[in-house]
Amino acid sequence: MSTLDQTPPTSNAQTQSSSTLPPNPSxxxxxxxxxxxxxSPTGEPIATSEEERERFYLDLFCLKVDSAVLATKLNEITVEDLLKIYQSNLSDLFQYAVKCLKPSDDDEMDEIRLPNVITTLSIICREILKKKDFQNxxxxxxxxxxxxxxxxxxxxxxxxxxxDRILADFNQSLLIRHKTLQLALSIVSAINQGSINAYFLRRDLFSTLAGIVSDPRTVSMTFDGVLLLGLLANFRRFESRNPYLVRMEDYVDEKAMERIxxxxxxxxxxxxxxxxxxQEEKTTSLLGNVMGALSSIKPSNPTPPSEPFRTHPLMPTCILLPLFDFLRANTTFLNVLMADDEFWAEYxxxxxxxxxxxSASKRSxxxxxxxxxxxxxxxEEGGLVLSQRERQVTVKFCRQRQPQLPxxxxxxxxxxxxxxDLTILFLRHNLRRELDIESYLDSLRLVHSVLVNLQAHQVRLDYDWTGLWRALVCVGSLVGGRGGELKQFPNIDKVAQQILDVFSFAVIWSETLFMDTDGVAGLYxxxxxxxxxxxxxxKIAGLCPTEPLTNTIPTIGIISSSAGAGTIEGGKNLEMILKSFESLMKSKSRWEAEEVIGLVKEHLGSIEFIDTCSLEARSRRADPYRL
Structure with a gap:
């Protein structure tokens, strides 16, 4: 007689179970x-002999699983009880389920059991691995x-x-293969950098997953397949040579890349x-844009993000991780991506x-x-392609927060x-008392990278630069105005240095970067x-000169700073601009904007800058692998 027909569990457990029974005749x-x-809360072993236990679980896996009931039961058990009361039976359930992943001599029974085994394993992994109270x-x-x-x-x-065997088996149903893929995803994502994921490196699944991505019949599995590749490629990638990254480098299937x-x-x-x-979006009028531009000048606190955005971005955003890994590892993928206008418009x-x-959440x-x-x-890899005038894409910018872009x-x-424009949005809308230093450094590095790229390729961009300069000043005002308070944050001096670097680089290369003298004068x-x-x-960057500037080619005092030579010289150049024009503007107390711009145009060539290091295409980049 099957062990499934043995004595039922205690009345307490039976009552709890019957209360959750759905009226489902299947x-x-x-x-x-x-x-x-x-x-069972008693933790009583299922059977004493190995043969009885095996028969018990083989019979169980012939029965259709009620996913909701099993998930609820596992969710209600505490970590402490799992490890003390339920460990023996739960371990048996998991181990016999794993054994059933391997084909037996009875194909008919395998076909019946496999869907139930996959469902059982998926629920166990999902419900247990998400618990937070494990000590180790x-x-x-x-x-x-x-x-x-x-x-x-x-x-x-x-x-x-x-x-791996099920995913690679084209004779299996698409549903079973997809559920198996989702099982792997739930394990790898929950284990993260834990030792269990090392088994996915020991048995390389790249060919199997690449086959899923390239096969038109498994298009419904492509998202999960690409995501699993991305997760596996990031497993302990800094400790050893990750085989998935190595395989990414050699990947040549352009059709599959286009599908990704x-x-x-x-x-x-x-x-x-x-x-x-x-949130509903409203496009502002011309007056609204003008008022928004004026408000962006002042370092006021931006409108806080609305509560609904705390749950965003939605889950599909995780595709960004494998996308990043592929473009970093594979030149062919980078080239395919760079040529895709539809991608650029949506991205x-x-x-x-x-x-x-x-700033709505840690995840965002x-x-x-x-x-x-x-x-x-x-x-840095394809800036020339992205800056060519004949390359035109239409971007639908967010207009949910003020001030809006023009x-x-x-x-x-x-x-x-x-x-x-994206850097302007980031700089404007994420200023907080606890400044996200690393993200702001990356946004400033992005601005610098764009300028360096335009200079390197001799591209004069038809762009309204005023919004960018004012966004930079807004960040600078926050950093400068709260310098003492922000000293507790590591790298706050680097934020100041990076802002100065951007302005200095733009000044040195102004004739190359801007369409006309109006753009140059606007910067000054x-x-x-x-x-x-x-x-x-x-001051915050440690670049204050110890001697006053007295002429257009001043003698600068010794500066004590941890900044690089280029930043130090860039700081001197900015101080020269300030001193030189302040001297010219002493003749009267109030100047209109048009008068200042006219004065700047008149004296644009009168300042000789220090350019030995500023001429270099410097960009303080973070290691793109270490986020």
Whole structure:
């Protein structure tokens, strides 16, 4: 007689089970009674002999699983009880399920059991791995699933081998293969950098997953397949040579790459739609844009993000991680991506919403920083392609927060112009008392990378630079005005240095970067208007001269600073601009904007800058792998 027909569990457990029974004739009471017995609060073993236990679980896996009931039961058990009361039976349930991933001599029974086995394993992994109260997560999970460390190697090797075998089996149904892929995803994502994921490196699944991505018949599995590749490529990538990264470097299937990019476009489009549904957008009038520009001059606190945005961006945003890994590792993928205008239109549109609401949650800040670093890489690797005038993309910018970008931003333009607009959105809308130093450094590095790229390729960008300069000044005002308070934050001096670097680089290369003298004069004008902020930044960066400037080619005192030579000389150049024009403007107490710009144009060639280091295409980049 089957062990499933043995004495039912205690009345308490039976009552609890029967109260959750759905009126579903496709399931027998036997499954509910059996699960109650396995998860009995008494922790009584199922059977004493190995043969009886095996028969018990083989029979159980012939029964259809009630996912909701099993998930609820596991969710209600505390970590302490899992490890003390339920460990033995739960370990048996997991181990016998893993054994059933391997084909037996009975194909008919395998076909019946496999869907139930996959469902059972998926629920166990999802509900248990999400619990937060483990004292030693890796060791506790190994003991809970394998029974002991001694059994772990064989168990997890069989688990990964079974997953690989099912995913690669074209005779299996698409549903079973997809559920198996989702099982692997739930394990890898929850374990993160834990030792269990090492078994996915020991048995390389790259060929299997690449086959899923390239096969038109498995298009519904492509997203999960690409995501699993990205997660595995990031497992302990700094400790050893990750085999998935190595395989990414050698990947040559351009059709599959195009599919990944198309998938990314669709995913990010869904995420952007989620932002749009969270809050209605209103395009401001010309007057509203003018008022917004004026308000951006003052370092006031921006409008706080609305509560609905705390749950954004939505789940499909995770496609950004494998996308970043592929473009960093594979030149062919980078080239395919750079040529795709549809990708650029959607990616930049999505980024505008992410950047506008990056401060809404820790998760959104992490994704925003990933996009910033990704854009730095893309600008440095393919900036010429992105800055060509004939390359036009239409970006739908977020208009949910004030001040908005000018309406011209929605017109077809080279992608690099939209990248600059994105930095304005990030700089404007994420100023907080506890400044996210690393993200702001990355946004400033992105601005610097764009300028360096334009200079290197001799591209004069048709762009309204005023908004960018004022966004930089706004950040500088916050940093400079709260310098003493912000000293507790590491690298605050680097934020000041990076802002000064951007202004200095723009000054040195102004004739190359700007379309005409109006653009050059506009830069000088914004520097003069922000003279107090510039000098505060010089102090925070440790670049204050010890001797006064007295002429257009001044003698600068010794500066004690940890900044590089280029930043030091850039600081001197900015101080020269301030001193020189302040001397020229002593003749009267009040100057109109037009008068100042006219004065600047008249004396543009009168200042000789220090350029030995400023001429270098410097950009303080973070290691793009270490986010």
């Amino acid at each position: 399931r027998t009471l036997k499954w509910y009674v059996t699960i109650d017995r396995i998860l 997560f890796s060791i506790d999970i190994i003991n809970l699933f394998a029974g002991s460390l001694d059994n772990s190697d064989q168990l997890f090797s069989e688990l990964v081998a079974g997953i 990019i198309t998938l990314s476009v669709l995913a990010l489009g869904d995420v952007r739609s989620g932002y749009m549904e969270a 930049l549109s999505f980024a505008s919403y992410l950047f506008s609401h990056a 800040r992490a994704y925003a920083r990933l996009v910033l670093v990704t854009l730095i890489v893309l600008i 309406l011209i931003s929605d017109q077809p333009r080279p992608p690099i112009s939209s990248v600059l 004008y914004e520097i003069l208007r922000a003279s107090h902020t510039i000098r505060q930044l010089l």
